[in-house]
Amino acid sequence: MIIEREPGVTLWRQIERVLADEIQRGVMPPGAQLATEHQLAERFGANRHTVRRAIRELKTRGLIRVEQGRGTFVHENVMDYALGRKTRFSANLRAQDRRPAGLLLDTSAVAASGRIAEGLNVPEGRPLICLATLSFADNVPVSLGRHYLDFDRFRGIDEIFRETPSMTRALARFDIHDYNRGRTRITARMPTAEEASLLRQPPNRPLLKTEYVDVDTAGRPLQYGMTLFAGDRVQIVTDPRAADIFEADTAT
Secondary structure, three states: OOOOOOOOOOHHHHHHHHHHHHHHOOOOOOOOEOOOHHHHHHHHOOOHHHHHHHHHHHHHOOOEEEEOOOEEEEOOOOEEEEEOOOOOHHHHHHOOOOOEEEEEEEEEEEEOOHHHHHHHOOOOOOEEEEEEEEEEEOOEEEEEEEEEEEOOOOOOHHHHHHHOOOHHHHHHOOOOOOEEEEEEEEEEEOOOHHHHHHHOOOOOOOEEEEEEEEEEOOOOEEEEEEEEEEOOOEEEEEOOOOOOEEEEOOOO
16 A cells, blocks of 8 residues: 655655554554554555654554554553442443453462451451452453452352352342442552463553452441452542542552
């Protein structure tokens, strides 16, 4: 595709317009990798300096991101994740016309300790079950979760979650049809190599971490959760009118 020169319009600007149009029409969907500078130069009959200028403008517009050593990718649409009294992953996504999905990665038996024991209001050493999960929006991984629940009270919830997989539907099997967010703590940190791989993101991009307690309608703790959100794909939104206790920490 050799671009016909438009009078008064630089070649790099024409290339930028063509690529931007392809991104906006979905020809190159969110997360797709762009061709290399050399390939684009051949496609448009331009030199690499001209192509590089067009790519720089696309990056400035927020349409693409450049990952050192990996290439250039179409920016994923940032998803708003609302925190409120009735925080639900699936409901959050469906409200934005996104398709939610979940995957159970692992289950383990652990002993309650520290902040988890305090949040669940159980003694140190109490047997808990931990569900490690990976959540998706439109087939793109957006978060990793760890859900800690009382082992005796929720015996078998791992198999139920594997079947559903939804924490809301899993809790409903235990006659818990409504629950509220008790409190949420938000921090940020860099991912481990495994976390970056599971979330399909570069290891130098930070994660948003939430720690929270969900309680039943009587105020009894149900689960202590930790969620790691891909920082490039999710922004957390809080509603000042919500009745949550919101704690924002600064992590280094």
